[in-house]
Amino acid sequence: MKYKRVKGTRDILPQEWILREVVIDVVRTTAYSFGYGEITTPILEEAGLFIHSVGDASDIVTKEMYTLVDKAGRDLVLIPEGTAGICRAYIESKMTVWPKPVKLFYFQRLFRYEKPQKGRYREFSQFGVECFGSQSPTADAEIISLAHTMLKKLHFSSLTLHINTLGCDACRKEYREALVRYFLSFESTLCEDCQNRLKTNPLRILDCKNPSCKQCVADAPKIHPYLCDVCKEHFQGVLGCLDVLKIPYFVDYELVRGLDYYTQTVFEFISQDLGAQGTVLGGGRYDGLIEKELDGPPTPAIGFAMGLERITMLLETKRTELPLRTIDPMLYIANFGGNTATLSLQIAQDLRQNNMNVLVDLEGKGMKKVFETAEKRNAKYLLVIGEEEEKTGIVSIRNLTTRENKELEISAIPSFFLKGDQNEV
């Protein structure tokens, strides 16, 4: 084979698209019902956008971006995440003056130069939502409710919601110092990465999967005693609201998330069935991003993103529970001799005008083939047109399930299918 797909990318074939279509449809409909509108931003953005938003110490920025220089010398990237571009558009398109909150959702293809693995690709797709302009805990709860609602519509009940708060800048600073003090006494038992994190981003140590680090983490100070009254109240407000909405959650003190812009509430929906890549949906609040990093007006914001590949993978076992589109033809038309091939196309054209799935034998196959093909393609009805039928204008339509035939005029075929008459056969 001369060319192969590039490492970490995938071809999405028709069978998978049938599933993915349902995901997209459910998720889009649900987002609209929560008052969100769809937005699409470019796949190419300036590199600086991510360095400032996602964080210049994060892995995504330091080693995973697909960067390129265009012909005018601009430093561009294939976007590695969705939120920053939406925020840029929010400011650039003056959505800052729209009535608050401004609610946006998007489907986006993202690129990260990582080592491919199950549920992790270099090019992948996300559905995401962002809500700008509300700092009320009810905004947090509502967006979690949106995630919960659409997952429920997709027949997911086994996903667990992990939730935590990272505090605001003020309380996080104090907590951060306390963490550093604590971990310094264990410095030698921490893994190499975590020793570095001690200087750059001590919060990430809480997330480390290394066994010896995990032991240290178990007794590490929790953020909650360090929360300021505002943050404490906010988090309690969110949890209280989730209780009322009957959305089960698990307060996970070790949940931190890898993008630097998060503040206060962070959450993830996690599956047990995806191996190491268990996070299907993740998000949180990022009150400082627009003002501090992107020079916009002070704007509290919260959002989440869901991985379409992961969710589709999990849905693979639930095909029968979902309202999947069928690609099986309703009618298979075969023809023998004369102008019957053209006549077949004519009949098909009328039916297709009404979105009926019609398959026409373009080759003029033998009778045996006709039946085999109709069977294989899972067609419901079979119509064979020969010169005899062409002359008389009378054809017989065979129900391939009951194996019964029904005689009718060619001109009556559309009404036979479109008015539901076929139920009588």
Place this chain on the structure above:
RNA sequence: GUGGAUAUAGCUCAACUGGUUAGAGUACCGGUCUGUGGAACCGGAUGUUGUGGGUUCGAGUCCCAUUAUCCACCCCA
């Protein structure tokens, strides 16, 4: 980026301690078979054994390199 496993027909897998022309099921194409025949039977095509080197009289099998995939670390959706 680090570690481990794997790679044979479109798919699922065979091929003895290295030994004829690398096989089977399935899928595909055709025939028996121009007319309501969906079955059955018969036949056909498909491979640089992931790629490139090496050892050997001889390599799918052993060695080295390389690429891809999978699993874990890491990262995250």
